[in-house]
Amino acid sequence: MAFTRTAGRLGLLSCHLCNSLTKSAPGAHEGRCSRCGSHLRFRKPDSITRTWALLIASYILFIPANLLPIMHTNSLFGAQSDTILSGVVYLWASGSWHLAVIVFIASILVPSAKLVTLTFLVVSVQRRSTWDPLQRMNMYRILESVGRWSMLDIFVVAMLVALVHLQTLATIRAGAGAVAFGALVVVTMLAAMAFDPRLIWDPQWTRHE
Amino acid sequence: MRARSGRCCQRPRPPATSGSRITFGPSSKRNLLSRVPWSTEPDGASVGCGGEQDHMVTLPVIACHECDLLQRKIVLPPRGRARCRRCRAILYRDYPPGPDRALACAIAALVLFLIANAYPIVGLEVQGNRQTASLYDAVHTLWVEGREDVALLVGFTAMFTPAVEISLLISLLLPLKFNRATEGTVPILRFLQIVRPWSMTEVFLLGILVALAKLEHLARVEAGIALWAFGSLIPLLIVASMSFDPEDLWLNVSG
Numbered sequence: 001m002a003f004t005r006t007a008g009r010l011g012l013l014s015c016h017l018c019n020s021l022t023k024s025a026p027g028a029h030e031g032r033c034s035r036c037g038s039h040l041r042f043r044k045p046d047s048i049t050r051t052w053a054l055l056i057a058s059y060i061l062f063i064p065a066n067l068l069p070i071m072h073t074n075s076l077f078g079a080q081s082d083t084i085l086s087g088v089v090y091l092w093a094s095g096s097w098h099l100a101v102i103v104f105i106a107s108i109l110v111p112s113a114k115l116v117t118l119t120f121l122v123v124s125v126q127r128r129s130t131w132d133p134l135q136r137m138n139m140y141r142i143l144e145s146v147g148r149w150s151m152l153d154i155f156v157v158a159m160l161v162a163l164v165h166l167q168t169l170a171t172i173r174a175g176a177g178a179v180a181f182g183a184l185v186v187v188t189m190l191a192a193m194a195f196d197p198r199l200i201w202d203p204q205w206t207r208h209e
Numbered sequence: 210m211r212a213r214s215g216r217c218c219q220r221p222r223p224p225a226t227s228g229s230r231i232t233f234g235p236s237s238k239r240n241l242l243s244r245v246p247w248s249t250e251p252d253g254a255s256v257g258c259g260g261e262q263d264h265m266v267t268l269p270v271i272a273c274h275e276c277d278l279l280q281r282k283i284v285l286p287p288r289g290r291a292r293c294r295r296c297r298a299i300l301y302r303d304y305p306p307g308p309d310r311a312l313a314c315a316i317a318a319l320v321l322f323l324i325a326n327a328y329p330i331v332g333l334e335v336q337g338n339r340q341t342a343s344l345y346d347a348v349h350t351l352w353v354e355g356r357e358d359v360a361l362l363v364g365f366t367a368m369f370t371p372a373v374e375i376s377l378l379i380s381l382l383l384p385l386k387f388n389r390a391t392e393g394t395v396p397i398l399r400f401l402q403i404v405r406p407w408s409m410t411e412v413f414l415l416g417i418l419v420a421l422a423k424l425e426h427l428a429r430v431e432a433g434i435a436l437w438a439f440g441s442l443i444p445l446l447i448v449a450s451m452s453f454d455p456e457d458l459w460l461n462v463s464g
Contacts, residue, residue: 014271021271038399096423099423158351161354163333173354174354174359182359197296
């Protein structure tokens with residue numbers, strides 16, 4: 001197969017910043033871009049190990065993020081604590097089902113799907129799987145572009161806290177769940193960044209060897 | 210490599226492609242030629258396939274940044290996009306000439322960003338009491354109430370990184386506009402690449418809308434000027450970062 005010639009295989013370092021190619025010194029694993037001087041490596045350093053570490057941290061954070069309340073409401077009708085899920089249920093029950101769907105997708109579906117997909121990708125890369133790389137590549141692209149939207153609930157809480165502050169009707173405070181959830185979003189984004197999608201394609205050329 | 214709309218020799222742009230030329234010595238040349246199915250390049254340069262006397266072969270080659278596949282650059286039709294033929298990533302585009310549009314959008318985005326931060330985003334009216342909240346109020350209230358970590362996260366992703374992103378874009382495009390070579394281009398680009406994923410204005414906007422809809426049951430809510438500013442800032446920022454050719458920057462750096 002002609003189109004399995006990659007830059008890495010020919011000893012060329014491709015620059016992530018300016019897209020130019022630099023020939024590496026023989027046997028070297030890294031180098032400097034001849035055009036912009038960026039520090040270059042053939043693949044992201046320790047991609048699999050780092051992704052695993054951040055993934056495991058995300059799995060741990062996932063538990064408090066979903067169990068702890070992200071918001072405390074004090075109103076004339078009494079005090080109430082909302083977790084992410086109960087917030088969605090409340091929205092659904094109060095008739096705004098479209099909002100419930102948006103929040104459910106952004107806060108529950110996206111983070112959990114992201115964790116599962118990224119785990120699958122890392123395992124498949126570790127096993128040097130050759131199963132449909134384009135499909136896996138698209139998975140990675142989706143999870144990378146969609147991850148940031150999980151921050152939605154944090155922003156909702158921030159706006160609610162600012163607006164319903166020192167009101168006679170009610171006060172809203174952010175709960176500990178918001179901290180865990182924010183950390184979850186950040187750590188999963190870092191995990192996706194640590195993963196090098198080129199590893200999905202690397203076993204392809206050895207197969208045609 | 211495929212151009213989006215078929216034809217590939219319409220508009221020769223020799224300066225833009227020259228940036229990614231690499232040179233192979235005689236030892237690696239045969240290696241490459243036997244493996245990569247090179248075609249003759251549209252703008253006239255061709256691959257020498259003569260004897261061992263050819264010492265250098267200059268090829269505009271590019272590696273896909275997502276799957277590392279080596280492929281030749283081609284000249285794109287106007288507004289065309291070149292995609293990687295293996296993983297379909299967009300490798301490069303044909304841009305409208307000059308950084309004018311990008312710079313205009315970036316400056317407009319800066320003005321809107323200042324408005325978005327200076328004015329209240331939403332107002333809330335309960336029993337005659339009127340309360341407004343700006344982005345700063347949101348961060349400040351979280352901080353005062355002891356959620357410093359959440360306050361930092363919101364301030365970082367909705368306030369700090371968008372501000373940095375816009376100012377970096379402007380400082381990148383201004384020298385480009387006046388054809389000045391600057392020392393700063395490389396660090397600015399590097400910083401921009403780091404900052405960009407954390408700038409979440411569009412997510413913040415959706416967050417505001419959800420918060421508004423949640424409060425609608427409780428009180429009368431009204432949209433402030435900053436909400437509209439945020440709304441129009443997002444498309445401007447996208448256009449600004451999409452409508453200049455990064456290759457032009459490198460011409461400035463090396464020239």
